[in-house]
Amino acid sequence: MSDQQNDASGGDDMSGLTGFFFYMFIVHPITAWILRPGRFERKKSIMYAILFLAGLAAIKTGLEVQQRGPNYYQKLGITRSSSPLEIKRAYKKLSLQLHPDKNPSPDAPAQFDAVKQAYDVLMDMELREVYNKFGHEGIQQNKRYSETQFLLEIAVFYVSYGVMAFLLTMGKKSGEARNWTFTGLLAMLVLEVAVMSSQGNPLPEYLFPTLTECEIVWLLHSLFPAFMNGCRSLGAYLFVDLDAQTRQLLLALQEQNKDILLVLREVQIGVQTIQTHGAGRNSTSGAVVTTDMPRATPTGKIRELQERLQASNSSVAQAVQNLKADKGSSSNLGFYGLILGYIVISYVFNN
Template sequence: MSESDAGGDDLSGLSGFFFYVFIVHPATAWILKPGRFERKKSITYAIGFLALLAAVKTGMEMQAKGPNHYSLLGVNRNSSPLDVKRAYKKLSLQLHPDKNPNDPLASAKFDRVKKAYDVLIDMEYREVYNKFGQPGIDSNKRFDETQFFMELGIFYVTWGIMAYVLTLGKRSGLGRQWTFTGLIVMLVIEITIMTSQGNPFPSWFMPQNTEYEIIWLLHTLFPAFMNGCRSIGGFLFVDLEAQTRQLLLALQEQNKDILLVLRDVQIGVQNIQANGGGGGANGRVAGSAPSGTQPRMTPTGKLKELQDRLQSSNSTVQQAVSQLKTEKSNSNFGFYAMILGYVAISYIFNNS
């Protein structure tokens, strides 16, 4: 299968988006569910699961695309036209239909080798192929700075909006930071690759892959990276507001219990005083003071003062609880808005 024929099998489009949203993210959330595994093990398992899934998915897509021109001829990006010519001659002798009469695909294989040779033997075509792949050769595309930055803006603005909507809510704050950091790093890498003159990579780095394929690889892995950031960031999130709310509610309940006990004690003291148990040695009521001296607070008065303070504290706690903002229940709306937005944008740009 040629590179141009593999577009329909590429999972990095709309189907890949739904695959990550409806399958990968719930599976990762299941692994990261509190109490299922130890904290460190949960993170390790989730990262391993996402890495394995991304590797399998990307490998299937690369296999569906088939070998590129360099792999087909057995040369690399730095091979000279003479090296390309030698490799082509060797393969053409092996794959020529006259030498493979029993192979029904011999003619197609030979044509693919000839097509790869025609591209790589011409240095101008090779540069176009390195930057834009086989679609760039088919459309005779050349690097245009205005068009490049326009297409770049559309792609990154689209994914930026999708990433923002997908990470709405305070639980996704950490994941949102990671996602946008990765998006910015990918943007810088892509601009560096596409605006550089010649081959920007060292000879040992993926020698048979083009700049076009490396950028495609980054774009393909980004949904997995975004979902990983979203899942792990949510798992590591600590809701300080909720913890504060729980502490205040617990304090409020404690105050209520103390107030109930104080009421019982106050009633008991009043009953003792009413039955004459509070009289002093001189017949004075407990708590009374001689004339001209500072009045002494009675036990009932002390309890009443303590009760008033607790009631004031309880009112303050209740006010603090009511002032704490709760998270708005807009996650479902954001989720469906993100789905509809992605479908609409994909349809518009795929049919423009």
């Protein structure tokens, strides 16, 4: 089992890279298909996409957790806060059950050695701290916490993912997705620094009582590709082109202005015609002369102008409403969410 854990720990980078390409080239196209306009109703499309991404991430992460196998705390059936006496009791109970003389399983010696190894590590406070921070690989490499080395490692990881996220969210349609992605990346950075740089046990006793700091960080890194690709898909789907809406609004205003000028020109012609013909009387006999001139009047033309303005105003009002709605949706919710998340994390770890 120790070899299995070592292989899993050594393959974390490859697993993360494989997971990234899996989400990028398989999951993202499927999510885009779900969110294609006209496929479902808007709310249902978003709900189906979120459920698909969350379910797939849960299944994938669950399989990876199962592949890694139980950690030392889970093997002994204890928690991170267990005292040395509790560890001794748990080991004594398991050693009697798994001893090769009493355990009929073919791999009884391996099971017994795994429990013994877990006991030896967790009973040594220095090794226990190394195991919590760096896992089984840290024990084998006799690794110790170094602030300089830690900052260098997280700098390489987060700069790499930051550049990758920036490249994947380039373009006008990915503006919101970029904000969400970098907000999640910063929140993950804050949580990782809080977990790895704290002395002792930084996690509350009721929160994942058997997971180590190393496994918490691994879980965050494993879930981030799903989060980033989910942001890309939903951001592109929810994107509203303000430039296009502004152009439509200006075109509508231009057409409305043309209608106004046309009707006003007709009103002017009508007024000039009435002024020219006057009351329609013959200048010599004074008799009323009937003409075949159109019966359009300035009052009628003004009424026609009013009707045209009312008709064209509806399209202008709709464009303005869309601009207002999009302006409200493009607020800095990600930034405020980051601040709130930092406050919550600080409160949890300080208490």
